[in-house]
Amino acid sequence: QVQLVQSGAEVKKPGASVKVSCKASGYTFTSYDINWVRQATGQGLEWMGWMNPNSGNTGYAQKFQGRVTMTRNTSISTAYMELSSLRSEDTAVYYCARDISGSARFDYWGQGTLVTVSS
Amino acid sequence: DIQMTQSPSSLSASVGDRVTITCQASQDISNYLNWYQQKPGKAPKLLIYDASNLETGVPSRFSGSGSGTDFTFTISSLQPEDIATYYCQQYDNLPHTFGQGTRLEIK
Numbered sequence: 294q295v296q297l298v299q300s301g302a303e304v305k306k307p308g309a310s311v312k313v314s315c316k317a318s319g320y321t322f323t324s325y326d327i328n329w330v331r332q333a334t335g336q337g338l339e340w341m342g343w344m345n346p347n348s349g350n351t352g353y354a355q356k357f358q359g360r361v362t363m364t365r366n367t368s369i370s371t372a373y374m375e376l377s378s379l380r381s382e383d384t385a386v387y388y389c390a391r392d393i394s395g396s397a398r399f400d401y402w403g404q405g406t407l408v409t410v411s412s
Numbered sequence: 413d414i415q416m417t418q419s420p421s422s423l424s425a426s427v428g429d430r431v432t433i434t435c436q437a438s439q440d441i442s443n444y445l446n447w448y449q450q451k452p453g454k455a456p457k458l459l460i461y462d463a464s465n466l467e468t469g470v471p472s473r474f475s476g477s478g479s480g481t482d483f484t485f486t487i488s489s490l491q492p493e494d495i496a497t498y499y500c501q502q503y504d505n506l507p508h509t510f511g512q513g514t515r516l517e518i519k
Contacts, residue, residue, distance in 0.1 A: 328508075330456075338448075338456065338499055338510040354507035355413075388455055397446060397503030400467070402455035 295319040297389055297403035304409045310377040313406045315389035322370035323347040326392040328399060329363065329374045331385040339385075343392065344372060379410045414438050414502050418511035424519045431487040433514045435478075435500035443479045444504040450513075451496045459498075460485065492518060 300314040315327060329341040342353035344363040351363045362375045372389055387406045390399035415438035425431050435445065443463035448456040458467045460476035463483060473488045487494055495518055500511040 337513045338450075338501075340501075340508040340510065342507075352506055356507070390455075394461070396444065396462070397501060397508045398458060398461045399446075399448075399456070400458055402457075405455055 295391070295401045297391060297401055299387075299389060299403040299406045302407040302409070304411065305379050307380055307410055307412055309379050309410075310375060311379060311408050312373055312375040313387050313389075313408070315372040315374070315403050317370045317372070317391070320391075322365075323367055326395060327363075327365070327372040328390045328392055328397070329361075329387060330390060330399075331387045332405075333382075333385040336385075340397075341374070341387075346372060376408075379408075381410050384408065384410045413507055414441065414505055414509050416500055416502055416509050416511040418498075418500060418514050420514060421512065422515040422517065424517045425490050426519045427490055427492060429490045431490050431494075431516065433485045433498055433500075433516075435483040435485065435511050437481045437483075437502055437504075440480050441502045441504035444502055445476075445478070445483050446501045446503065447474075447476055447485045448499045448501065448510075449494075449496045450499065456499065490516075490518075 296318045298316045323346045326343050328343045344351045346365045365372045389403040391401040393400040417436045419434045445463045447460040450456040464476045475486045497513045497515045
């Protein structure tokens with residue numbers, strides 16, 4: 294069965310970076326884009342960007358341009374999202390999601406990774 | 413960025429009620445709209461894609477309609493397990509913006 298399993302919770306200081314992983318199983322990792330969505334506590338969903346695991350091509354929301362990097366390691370079917378220059382407003386649960394169609398049809402999601410930014 | 417505005421922000425309904433949520437885009441997005449359900453502490457779940465197509469395995473009491481700028485999501489007969497927050501999302505343009513969510517409660 295398809296699964297996306299994310300790395301565990303992180304606590305970071307302002308100005309630091311965080312790298313969240315998303316390990317895929319149950320399907321061919323390189324066949325579908327991986328997207329990242331975040332959600333601050335009690336708030337709505339915010340789309341961050343996408344990555345094509347086959348080509349490595351990426352697209353980021355302008356809000357995160359220059360601070361976010363999405364990469365992958367195809368040998369271990371894992372996608373990564375690294376966010377730098379962290380500030381308190383980046384405290385959120387970060388989700389990876391598989392796009393089954395290339396049109397933001399996110400059919401499988403990771404369990405979420407809580408990133409807390411605090412001094 | 414395309415703004416997605418959902419209405420209402422919250423609503424309370426009784427089991428068996430017909431529930432309708434609307435989503436308005438700030439510009440024409442054709443039918444490039446998805447609906448997600450999110451229960452507390454869980455990842456979102458895709459219910460409707462391309463404005464009106466039911467995702468595999470999703471109960472038929474859920475439906476979606478609309479095109480252009482105005483969209484509707486309907487639960488034909490509310491069940492207790494439908495208590496959640498519902499989000500629309502456009503994918504016509506990057507970034508793939510979400511609506512602010514509609515919190516659904518049982519009366």
